[in-house]
Amino acid sequence: MSHRRTKGIEFDDDEVADYSDEYAEDTQEQEGIPEDQVRMHEGKAQVKKALGSSYSVSDKEIEEALWHYYYDVSKSVSYLKNLRPPQQPKKLKQASRFDQAANSAANAQRRKPDEPLPAYPVPIAIGTPFSSVLARDFFKDTPWLQLPEHRRGNISLEPVIPQLRLLGGSSKPSSKLAALAAARKKKEEEKRAAAPTTDTSAQLPDRAISLLDRLGSKASGGSCTEKNAPLSAPSSHVLEQARPRPYPVRPKKEPSTSRLEESKETVPPAPEATKPEPLLDMKAEPSTFARIMVGPHDSSHGSQNRSKEGSFFSVPPDDVVVNAQSKGSKSDEPKAKPRETEKATNGITEAVSQLSIGASPRVKSKNLNVREEFDKSDQKKSASFVVIGHVDHGKSTLMGRLLYDLKVIDQRSLDKLRKEADAIGKSSFALAWVMDQTSEERSRGVTVDIATNSFETEKTRFTILDAPGHRDFIPNMIAGASQADFAILVIDAGTNSFESGLKGQTKEHALLVRSMGVQRLIVAVNKMDMVSWSEDRFQEISQQMSAFLTSAGFQPKNVTFVPCSGLTGGNVVNPPAEGTMPWYTGQTLVQELDASETTKRAIEQPLRLSIFDIFRGGVTNPLSVAGRIAAGSLQVGDQVLAMPSGEKATIKGIEIDNAAADWAVAGQMVTLHLTDIDPVHLRYGDVLCSPSNPIKNVKSFTAKILAFEHVLPMSVEVHQGRLNVAATVSRLVALLDKATGEVTKKKPRAIQPGAVARVVVELENAIPLEGRVILRAGGSTVAAGLIESSS
Numbered sequence: 001m002s003h004r005r006t007k008g009i010e011f012d013d014d015e016v017a018d019y020s021d022e023y024a025e026d027t028q029e030q031e032g033i034p035e036d037q038v039r040m041h042e043g044k045a046q047v048k049k050a051l052g053s054s055y056s057v058s059d060k061e062i063e064e065a066l067w068h069y070y071y072d073v074s075k076s077v078s079y080l081k082n083l084r085p086p087q088q089p090k091k092l093k094q095a096s097r098f099d100q101a102a103n104s105a106a107n108a109q110r111r112k113p114d115e116p117l118p119a120y121p122v123p124i125a126i127g128t129p130f131s132s133v134l135a136r137d138f139f140k141d142t143p144w145l146q147l148p149e150h151r152r153g154n155i156s157l158e159p160v161i162p163q164l165r166l167l168g169g170s171s172k173p174s175s176k177l178a179a180l181a182a183a184r185k186k187k188e189e190e191k192r193a194a195a196p197t198t199d200t201s202a203q204l205p206d207r208a209i210s211l212l213d214r215l216g217s218k219a220s221g222g223s224c225t226e227k228n229a230p231l232s233a234p235s236s237h238v239l240e241q242a243r244p245r246p247y248p249v250r251p252k253k254e255p256s257t258s259r260l261e262e263s264k265e266t267v268p269p270a271p272e273a274t275k276p277e278p279l280l281d282m283k284a285e286p287s288t289f290a291r292i293m294v295g296p297h298d299s300s301h302g303s304q305n306r307s308k309e310g311s312f313f314s315v316p317p318d319d320v321v322v323n324a325q326s327k328g329s330k331s332d333e334p335k336a337k338p339r340e341t342e343k344a345t346n347g348i349t350e351a352v353s354q355l356s357i358g359a360s361p362r363v364k365s366k367n368l369n370v371r372e373e374f375d376k377s378d379q380k381k382s383a384s385f386v387v388i389g390h391v392d393h394g395k396s397t398l399m400g401r402l403l404y405d406l407k408v409i410d411q412r413s414l415d416k417l418r419k420e421a422d423a424i425g426k427s428s429f430a431l432a433w434v435m436d437q438t439s440e441e442r443s444r445g446v447t448v449d450i451a452t453n454s455f456e457t458e459k460t461r462f463t464i465l466d467a468p469g470h471r472d473f474i475p476n477m478i479a480g481a482s483q484a485d486f487a488i489l490v491i492d493a494g495t496n497s498f499e500s501g502l503k504g505q506t507k508e509h510a511l512l513v514r515s516m517g518v519q520r521l522i523v524a525v526n527k528m529d530m531v532s533w534s535e536d537r538f539q540e541i542s543q544q545m546s547a548f549l550t551s552a553g554f555q556p557k558n559v560t561f562v563p564c565s566g567l568t569g570g571n572v573v574n575p576p577a578e579g580t581m582p583w584y585t586g587q588t589l590v591q592e593l594d595a596s597e598t599t600k601r602a603i604e605q606p607l608r609l610s611i612f613d614i615f616r617g618g619v620t621n622p623l624s625v626a627g628r629i630a631a632g633s634l635q636v637g638d639q640v641l642a643m644p645s646g647e648k649a650t651i652k653g654i655e656i657d658n659a660a661a662d663w664a665v666a667g668q669m670v671t672l673h674l675t676d677i678d679p680v681h682l683r684y685g686d687v688l689c690s691p692s693n694p695i696k697n698v699k700s701f702t703a704k705i706l707a708f709e710h711v712l713p714m715s716v717e718v719h720q721g722r723l724n725v726a727a728t729v730s731r732l733v734a735l736l737d738k739a740t741g742e743v744t745k746k747k748p749r750a751i752q753p754g755a756v757a758r759v760v761v762e763l764e765n766a767i768p769l770e771g772r773v774i775l776r777a778g779g780s781t782v783a784a785g786l787i788e789s790s791s
């Protein structure tokens with residue numbers, strides 16, 4: 001079976017012959033066939049009934065849910081319940097007896113003198129203003145107010161001031177020992193006041209009190225730092241070394257412009273000359289280690305407000321430290337000679353600072369001939385495939401099963417997932433959770449982003465790209481498909497499910513992967529257990545899909561159909577159980593995967609790597625990017641150019657399948673550890689390329705497109721891999737002959753679905769683009785195209 005990725009889209013007649021019909025049919029179907037309308041109507045009524053009046057859910061939301069779950073009422077109901085928690089009727093606060101009495105008294109005052117008193121208990125009059133005088137009058141006869149003078153207590157409330165005990169403590173020493181300590185402390189303070197510069201060693205014996213002092217008091221200026229040297233804040237030098245890195249330590253987040261602001265925020269603002277109130281702040285200062293790891297506390301938030309609120313919330317310790325240090329560093333006074341302990345602290349921090357990430361040595365290149373290295377390596381073949389198909393057809397479950405049966409995940413891990421899935425009533429999703437790992441995906445039972453995993457067979461190392469099936473996440477599916485050598489199209493064989501999928505994303509996904517250059521397709525006819533492993537059903541689906549796939553441009557020899565069940569594991573890794581499919585003589589899904597030929601590697605081409613993922617904040621590798629090398633090769637020490645920013649970076653390390661490598665070539669999924677570049681210059685979808693042969697930033701392009709829907713001069717989104725950018729189809733240049741590509745009509749008014757045409761597209765921002773693009777508008781895919789020229 002040959003599997004070669006072609007560069008150009010040659011739209012043969014048979015590729016597009018039936019588009020018009022298919023799409024005319026689809027459009028009609030999308031609007032809803034009568035059967036659908038009946039199901040929707042009935043479903044809506046049932047959902048409304050099940051939700052009752054305590055859930056405020058609109059008709060549109062109910063319809064969306066029903067559509068999403070194929071009219072499955074129970075799934076829709078549980079989704080909608082999660083979407084909108086029930087509206088709790090607001091409980092009126094029960095008035096206390098006291099309030100009742102007070103209100104009643106107030107009413108009594110409003111009552112005319114001759115009006116009769118209400119019978120006890122006093123009716124509640126909510127909203128009546130409280131009158132303390134009247135309340136007192138009301139209770140004046142009660143016996144517990146008739147206390148003799150000498151028995152009346154005097155309650156005086158002391159202001160709440162935190163005491164200098166570790167856990168607060170009471171205002172007075174509660175034991176003799178505490179009294180002794182307090183007396184000693186007082187003595188010490190007096191001594192200190194009398195001789196502020198006396199030998200500090202005299203203070204050392206009283207460690208406990210000194211600790212309390214440090215906890216409670218942050219005297220500003222150098223004297224505090226000096227006095228408490230062993231536990232004091234690090235010197236300004238240390239602080240300087242421990243400044244936060246220019247980007248926040250948060251892994252796996254897309255860089256954005258706001259990050260610039262974030263990173264600015266993390267640098268503490270110039271400290272104000274605040275005079276902290278002594279002996280009132282209970283907060284311990286961060287340790288030297290914490291400062292080195294995290295950097296100084298951001299004093300820009302809250303401190304001002306808090307200091308206004310009262311003495312308890314005086315300037316936070318970190319601010320005090322920063323203030324003290326800035327004062328210290330600005331001071332013209334000669335600094336006191338550092339004591340031994342200070343010297344030791346500084347020595348350690350200097351040593352640690354030398355280990356800092358910023359001071360990484362230059363990366364040396366081994367200057368390998370990567371082509372030769374690749375040719376002589378006995379590496380296994382590597383291939384990546386994207387798993388596509390309509391929502392809930394069982395993609396994630398199938399991949400979970402495959403990983404489990406290949407022992408990539410163990411029984412214990414699966415048992416744990418089963419338990420977790422049981423706990424939220426989604427037992428059937430346990431296998432899917434092997435792939436779907438975010439809480440949103442798990443609670444909704446829907447894949448949202450591309451999930452990756454890998455496994456090996458005897459011949460090949462595979463990377464799985466599990467794509468979301470839901471129509472809302474098609475951009476993510478496109479991103480996944482752009483990294484794939486071939487695809488598995490999963491189809492639910494269940495009654496009606498296959499048919500619903502055809503109206504949904506089954507066809508759209510197949511068309512998209514084909515438009516993106518994928519030629520090899522394995523069609524997994526899944527959930528065969530639900531149709532009793534019926535040969536007829538399998539044949540029916542295979543025939544219908546074959547016709548469509550051929551019309552979509554797949555060559556029959558590159559398409560294989562495999563009946564299987566992800567849930568039971570039948571014919572995934574292991575052959576089907578005895579007697580289930582005696583009629584089937586073909587291969588298992590894994591055997592089919594293994595038989596797929598990998599794409600020819602474009603090693604000799606200039607480097608192109610589209611960034612699929614960005615990881616920041618690692619200790620040894622603060623900035624890493626992951627993606628598939630589409631063309632070319634790279635090695636440790638290489639300089640790469642990031643586009644569109646045009647910034648250069650150096651490859652500090654390469655990881656392939658979690659193992660370090662010196663080089664990598666086209667077709668491999670790699671993680672690159674980068675240095676010499678600020679992360680703000682990198683985003684998902686950016687392209688790393690060779691500086692000597694860079695990819696162009698494109699603001700407008702002319703493309704040959706295959707229309708899936710009507711194309712007019714219109715706003716669209718241009719997608720390529722993880723990149724997507726707002727754009728406008730500004731000109732319809734010509735209609736082209738599908739077979740020869742020759743112009744059949746210039747300046748058409750519109751392009752019909754299924755037609756091939758040349759159009760000009762203007763992009764909102766210049767981005768690195770070449771090759772194949774997808775045009776989407778209003779949540780649907782309108783065309784796929786090949787860029788012919790750009791500017």
Ligand SMILES: Nc1nc2c(ncn2[C@@H]2O[C@H](COP(=O)(O)OP(=O)(O)OP(=O)(O)O)[C@@H](O)[C@H]2O)c(=O)[nH]1
Nearest residue numbers: 391392393394395396397428446447469527566567
């Ligand atoms: N009976 C049966 N049920 C299956 C099979 N495969 C999957 N399911 C069930 O189908 C439901 C959806 O499975 P998923 O694996 O989440 O489907 P998906 O296609 O990955 O869904 P999205 O990624 O959200 O598009 C789950 O309840 C599965 O247990 C199967 O072979 N047989």
